[in-house]
Amino acid sequence: QLQLQESGPGLVKPSETLSLTCTVSGGSITSTTYYWGWIRQPPGKGLEWVGTIYYSGSTSYNPSLKSRVTISVDTSKNQFSLNLNSVTAADTAVYFCARKNILYTHWGYWGQGTLVTVSS
């Protein structure tokens, strides 16, 4: 059974960098069949796609965040990570990691999500 688990600080100061890791278990992140992604949800609001990575390191990012976001993959640890720099209160959200088949448009597996608050 595939499981995704987000981890990282729950509190980040304004202007600093938000860093999260998603650990994949029950499946290999090097599978050629899947993309891995980050999706966020501000409190009381809807879902926003942040970005996606393939095991090879190929990435795509939300244009509204592209200048501040980096997603990377560590195949040796079966993990992928999110870095979002120069954060503001608007980046406060629950951050989910998820998996998508390369041939389809839906996100089939999600992590439980982790709340990151940007505050001094």
Next chain:
Amino acid sequence: QSVLTQPPSVSAAPGQKVTISCSGSTSNIGNNCVSWYQQLPGTAPKLLIFDNNKRPSGIPDRFSGSKSGTSATLGITGLQTGDEADYYCGTWDSSLSAGGVFGGGTKLTVL
């Protein structure tokens, strides 16, 4: 402001049927398959419908999906109190700013 447009809320009585609409454009819904997610309070979204009208294993046939042009619809029949949740549509956008897109979510209240 979300790329896909959903009504903020819908409501119906137990046992009744409800539909939730999702409107987009040719660059997203018009040229890509739509998925639907159910999000119970404090939990991660759960895939309900993929490829416009397919249900993952374990999703009851009370949930259905359809797509026409640049719009999609989620239908739920035989409403139960446990269906009270937020529902999101999603797809991919093939424009220059390609990527995942979602609707703003619809709160379903089972009266």
